Amino acid sequence: MITNFIESYAKLIVSKPEEVSISTHKVDETFTEITIKANSADIGKLIGKNGNMINALKTMANGCKAKDGVSYKIQVLAN
Template identity: 55%
Template sequence: MVEKFIEEYAKLIASEPENVSVSRVNLGENFDEIIVRTSKNDTGRLIGKDGKMINALKTLITGYKAKEPTSYRITVKALDE
């Protein structure tokens, strides 16, 4: 459910929403990494100036911990072209 929200959020921000993909990797007990892959042009848009955009997204995801005890790490990566 979290990865679906992040995917929709990233598609709204990206200039090339068709290139956005999100995957979830379990790194241990109650700890997952969510990897957002997008075009090189959109990585800066998703991170934002001084990291403000990605930090806002991390804050929203932290609030989701009230429903489920899993912690998340969000990583934005550029697609290899």
């Protein structure tokens, strides 16, 4: 659920949405890492000024924690 939202949100922000990919790694039953891979020119757009865009994504992920009990860590990497 949260991965689909993050992927669609990230594709709206970047200038090359076809290069955006999302992967998840479940560390244990209460912690999951989400990795957003995008073009290196779009990394700044995903992070945003003062980290505002990535913090908005992290806030949304923390809201999902209340529903399903899983903590999420979001990373942004260049292709």
